[in-house]
Amino acid sequence: MWLNNILETIGNTPLIKLNKVAKELPCTVLAKVDYFNPGNSIKDRMALKMVEVAEQEGRLKPGGTIIEGTSGNTGMGLALAACVKGYKCIFVTTDKQSKEKADILKAVGAEVIVCPTNVLPEDPRSYYSVAKRLGKEVPNSVYMNQYDNLANRQAHYESTGPEIWQQTEGKITHLVCTAGTGGTxxxxxxxxxxxxxxxxxxxxxVYGSLLTKYYRTGEIDMNQVHPYISEGFGEDFVPQNYDMSVIDYFEQVTDKDGAIMARRLAKEEGLFCGYSAGSCLQGLMQLKASLTPNDLVVCILHDHGSRYVGKIYNDQWMMERGFLEVKTFKDIVSGRIGKKLITVEPAHTVAHAVELMKKYDIEQIPVMLNGNMVGALSEGGLFQKIFSNPEIKNALVETVMEHPYPIVDFETPVERLGSLINKENGAVLAKDETGHFHIVTKYDVIQSLAK
Structure with a gap:
């Protein structure tokens, strides 16, 4: 039996047990993996519902334009509905969101407008304000407003909740979910x-959002609001979709911890999820003292990791923000501090260099002159030269030396060192705080990565 269109695949996503990541918890943890929706996120559910309600109310007419402020996922769900139903889409997002999200929206025919993140919601430049303005200016259009549109939470009341209840056979004791628009x-x-x-x-x-303090005190405190990197949850205002009476507790997670946990989900569970999924599970970890062996916890994993390959799944992006504990040149040579680097001078003989290689069991030797590196010798290069001309061992080093090794900063990450060491460069050098040179070879890099 076939389906009539892609929208009929929305919902009925799997509930998957977490094994390795959750082993430190005393309870059973199940993940509601909603990237199995056709738009790769849970937002497909509410996007379709908002469109259907707008149609029923007569606000969305044939040939109309759907306008929405979105971090990307809601836009994807709306775009799928628009493709099937024949509507146009204009989406307004922020410069905080990953480039992949905007590109995906464009791929399904949407127009995307990018607004600054670090402005207040009422600022005319904010993506909230721009979306509202376009909703008034564009003829035959509807501004969906997922934040205050109660069709958002209605979608989850009608689908997500019943699915979880049925899949756990009514045994669920805890639901853990990141808080954004409030609908889910x-x-x-x-x-x-x-x-x-x-x-x-x-x-x-997330830290930087005002939702947690609002939940605890009923106070909207803008002093709680500051920029954060996490995507898809946290707010600087309180959407109307919230009914705080059905929520029992709010827990905040750092940008770093959420990103690292998302990467763990991918590597340890094979669940390639987005930022909010990592934060959801990290929040659960922080609350483990409140759990018992009899508990059955369901965590909602909202979206797919493909939308974050340029961010949390990019080592360089993570390192730049201090999110990865990265080994450096300094870490590799930490045990050698105080030891003298083995070098030769241009006027030394090749035979002397070979003796040093044998004595210290090394393959790479810098050639130094007056404290500066002017060349290098490698065991492989010398072997080829001596094999073709045995007399060359009596020659001076300056006649056979190779190009100097690259010199890097003492804090250079290991991953960068690996890219510098190749067939032409057998090693890299760096100076410590006292001005003394140290050397790292490909074998040093391999050993450091294997630890």
């Missing part, structure tokens, strides 16, 4: 609480 956590919680009021609903927030 509120709609799902409303349904689950109706089935069993004792189910705990834990919302995961």
């Amino acid at each position: 956590i509120t709609g799902t919680a409303m349904y689950l609480k109706e089935q069993n009021p004792n189910i705990k609903i834990w919302a995961i927030d």
Whole structure:
């Protein structure tokens, strides 16, 4: 039996047990993996619902334009609905979102407008304000407003909640979900609480968002708001989709911890998820003292990792933000501090260099003159020269030396060292704080990565 269109594949996503990542927790942890939706995120559910409600209410008419402020995932869901139903799309996003998200939206026919992140919601440049303005200016258009559109949480009340209840056979004790627009956590919680009021609903927030303090105090404190890197959750205002009465606790997670946990999910569980998924699980880890062996926890993993390959799955991006504990040149040579680097001078004989290689069991020797590196000798290069002309061992080093090794900063990451060491360059050098040179070869790099 076939399906009539792509929209009929939305929902009924799998519930998958986490084994390695969750082994430090006393309970059973199941992941609701919603990147199995056709748009690769849970937002497909509410996007379709918002379109259907707008059609039913007569606000969205044939040939109309869908306008929305989105971090990317809602836009994808709306774009899929627009493709099938014949609408145009204009999406407004922020410069914080990954380039992949904007490119994907364009691929499915949407127009994408990028606005600055670090402005207040009421600022005319904010993506909230721009989306609202376009909704008024563009003829025959509808501004969906996922934040205050209650069709958002209705979608999860009608689909996500019932699916989780049925898949766990009513045994779920905790729902853990990142908090953004409020639609997913509120709609799902409303349904689950109706089935069993004792189910705990834990919302995961990010530092820099005001939602946690608002939940705890009822106060909208803009002093809590500051820029954060995490994507897809956290807010600088309180969307109308929230019903805080169905949420039992808010927990905040750092940008770094969420990113690292997302990478762990990929490597240890084979679940290639987005930023919010890592933050969701990290938040659960921080609350493990509240869990027991009898608990059955469901974590919602919102979207797919393909939208973050330029960010949390990019080592350089992670290193630049201090999110990865990276080994450096300094780490490799830390045990050698105080030891003298073995070198030769241009006026030394090749035979002397060969003796040093044998004595210290080394393959690479810098050629130094007055404290400066002027060349290099490698065991492989010398072997070829001596094999073709045995008398060359009596020649001076300056007549056979190769190009000097690259000199790098003492804090250069190991990954960068690996790219510098090749057939032409057998090693790299760097100076420590006292001005003394140290050497790192390809074998040093291999050993450091293997530890």
